[in-house]
Amino acid sequence: MTIAARLAELGITLPVAAAPVAAYVPVVVSGNLAHVSGQLPFIDGKLVTGRLGADVSLEDGAAAARACALMILAQVEAAGISLDRVSRIVKLGAFINSTADFTDQPKVANGASELMVEVFGELGKHARAAVGVPALPLGAAVEVDAVIELAAG
Template sequence: MSWTARLGELGIELPGVAAPVAAYVPAVRSGSQVLTSGQLPFVEGSLPETGKVGGEVSPEAAKGHARTCALNALAAVDSVAGLDSIVRVVKVTGYVASAEGFTGQPAVINGASELLGEVFGDAGVHVRAAVGVAELPLGAPVELDLVVEVA
């Protein structure tokens, strides 16, 4: 089964590639890897929510935003190499705009990791960093980038 078919089976539709908000491209292929730029949780060109996790944004909502970031990253990969060329997900780096004292970054980034597991199964098992930061672009609560191996 192709990854595109798997998304369809799960009832998931890839969004369009999010337009860069500065001087970069959404993804670059280098040899057998595709690296994405940091992807924000854009839905149809806008952020559904802004603020810090553990403050204005609940951890549960942020987990959903991390899932959206992962879908946006997959759309970026698809735009340069095709989704079905993915051999495995190698690394996820997640950034969480964190209110003072918030330490639940790993649970937030699970939103992305769990999606990748649903879609890619064993090929979605990856290494990961979940980092708390003071601020993210445009006030986004979460940002995520991917490294994938492609055929």
């Protein structure tokens, strides 16, 4: 099954890849690895902002992380790389805008991790960091970056 067919089966439509908000490129391929810059969470075209432990619930944070993962996939496609070339999601880095006493960053990051496994199965299982931070660009609740292994194409 192609990844496009798998996404359709899951009822997932990828968002339009967001333009960079500073001086970087969304995807850099080096060897067989695609390094995807940190992606912010857009749900229904609106940036999810706020802080976990203050004004964003755990459920909304996980949904924001899932939206970041969808944007990662959209950025890969926008870079001209077929998602069928993904041979492994190697690592995700999840940054969660959270209060000092919020300690459920891994549960928030699961929103992104679980999406990768839904889409890629075993190939979607990855190493990960889930880090609480005091602020993110544009006030985003979550940011996720990725390292993705690509098959020859």
